[in-house]
Amino acid sequence: MKIDAVTIFPEYFAPLKLSLLGKAQGAGLVEFGIHDLRSFATNVHNQVDDTPYGGGAGMVMMPEVWGKALDPLMNSESDLIILTPAGKRFDQPMAQKFSTAAHLVYACGRYEGIDDRVRQHYLSKNFRVHEVSIGDYVLGGGEVASLVMIEAITRLIPGVLGNPQSLAEESHNEQGYLEYPNFTKPATWRDIPVPEILLSGNHGEITKWRAAQAIERAKNNL
Numbered sequence: 001m002k003i004d005a006v007t008i009f010p011e012y013f014a015p016l017k018l019s020l021l022g023k024a025q026g027a028g029l030v031e032f033g034i035h036d037l038r039s040f041a042t043n044v045h046n047q048v049d050d051t052p053y054g055g056g057a058g059m060v061m062m063p064e065v066w067g068k069a070l071d072p073l074m075n076s077e078s079d080l081i082i083l084t085p086a087g088k089r090f091d092q093p094m095a096q097k098f099s100t101a102a103h104l105v106y107a108c109g110r111y112e113g114i115d116d117r118v119r120q121h122y123l124s125k126n127f128r129v130h131e132v133s134i135g136d137y138v139l140g141g142g143e144v145a146s147l148v149m150i151e152a153i154t155r156l157i158p159g160v161l162g163n164p165q166s167l168a169e170e171s172h173n174e175q176g177y178l179e180y181p182n183f184t185k186p187a188t189w190r191d192i193p194v195p196e197i198l199l200s201g202n203h204g205e206i207t208k209w210r211a212a213q214a215i216e217r218a219k220n221n222l
């Protein structure tokens, strides 16, 4: 999978070289391109935002700069993801869908967002365009949101996870991502024992207990 991100803060993407994502890159499973929006600025001040038509607080990112940044990236293989708190909520099924994509292009808006004509333009040219939010709260920009999406999506690409069994167990779960509590050595820590069933060696009963625990957790999170 090829992943491009356009941002005024390329440094936000430094963590991509760590951990699973770094390894996936080394193995050629994913390839990242991070692009500085400001390098596409058209005026002497390297300006990327301006005041909103119609008035109101804040600044809006200018379409011309975004067009110059996105045009060379977009092709028939591309899905353009515009990060905005007003977008469709990112969840595990959406991560599954994007994990089979060939090319994801993340447009990281700042300020009050990107001039809506950018979305309209790429839609009108028959590109696949998605406005996505990662949750019901407002971030300063789309950079962290795109990192969240990148991590959730790339770990679903075959070969990225060291142990594919982890994915199999996740999808075996009804909800796909709710889990039972986990324990490791020692058997007692600060007077708290590991649930006895897990030491029993009875795998049928353990599976049943874990399913019940996962449901209990799901209830508590409603």
Ligand code: 6GU
Residues within 6 Å of the ligand: 082, 083, 084, 085, 109, 132, 133, 134, 135, 136, 137, 138, 139, 140, 141, 142, 145, 146
């Ligand atoms: Cl994608 N962007 C911003 N700025 N805030 C958010 C978000 C995205 N998702 C949740 N809050």
